[in-house]
Amino acid sequence: MHRKAVVEGVFYPKSFKAIKNFVDSCNVKLQVEAKIAIVPHAGYIYSGETAVKTLKSINKIEKNIILLGPNHTGLGEKVAVFPEGEWQTPCGDVTVNKDTVDLLVEKSVILKRDTMAHIQEHSLEVLLPILKYLKDDINIVPITVSHLTKNECFNVAKDIYEIIKDGSFTIVVSTDFNHFESEEVTNYKDKLAIEKILDIDPEGLYNIVFEKRISMCGIFPVTIALYLARMLKLNNVKLVEHSTSAKASGDYHRVVGYAGILIG
Structure with a gap:
């Protein structure tokens, strides 16, 4: 099964050269041992630099990658695992790790094989060209x-x-x-959520997002990741960068917040 790119040329460039130039232009000073990376998924003009800096700061990206993201479309299963095949990127196709998918689905009552949730979804796709460029032999x-x-x-x-x-x-x-409030409000709300992530506090993050009406689209995958961090006994957390869309758009009244965080 070949999953064609659906936001290529809209959220990110169509060509390998443009991806290469973009990723190479983002300089990092940090190198962190990390098993979990939390990164944004807006268009590269808005959040791409934060995503690249975060992923480039990982000392070693493993060949096997678990991608967790929100379902914006409402299509498909609640927890939808793309079953097999390849995903198209400008840097070359990325293979789905069918063996791991099969193990996950067979041992779970909630994870389901499903392609419908992925067909028009951008939250994972926009990260793949960066990951593929940084480590060519990945599977997902x-x-x-x-x-x-x-x-x-x-x-x-x-x-x-x-x-x-x-x-x-x-x-x-x-x-x-946080989405579509002023930069002042977004910085405040994002800080509340980021503090819970830095504390590896999944219950606290989940609660504060709903109590303070923080429109964090990936609340569920991030909560899952924080529970995983606890299970894996990870306790080294680093905020690589927090940014907003205002830097690119010039609009400080209606912004989206982005953060890059590493846990190892």
Whole structure:
């Protein structure tokens, strides 16, 4: 099964050369041992620099990557795992790790094989050209997540943990933070959410996002990732960068927040 790129030329460039130039232009000073990366998924003009800086700051990206992101379209299963095949990128196709997909789905009651949730979804696709350029031989397990309870987030994390605990995986989690309020409000709300992530506090993050009405589209995948961080006994957390769309748009009244965070 070949999953064609759907936001190529809109969210990110169509050519390998343009991807290369963009990624190479983002300089980093940091090198971190990290198993989990939280990165944004807007158009590269807005959040691409934050995403690249975060992923380039990982000392070693593993060949096997678990991709977790929100389902914006509402299509498909609540926790949808793309079953097999390849995903198209300007840097070459990326292979789905069918063996890991099969293990996950067979051992879980909530993770389901599904392509419908992925067909028009951009949250994972926009990260693939960066990852493919940084590490050419990657394979992926693409998972999109719709609305889940805290307990469901925990159960998804446990299912993933049981499969990856003895292997070498990098978990890449896709989310933007607060949407379409002023930069002042967005910085305040994003800070509340980021503090919970830095504390590896999945319950606290989940609660504060709904209590303070923080429109963080990837709340569910990030909550799953924080439960995974606990299970993996990770305690080194680094905020690489926080930014907003205002830097590119010049509009400070209606912005989207972005953050790059590494957990190792």
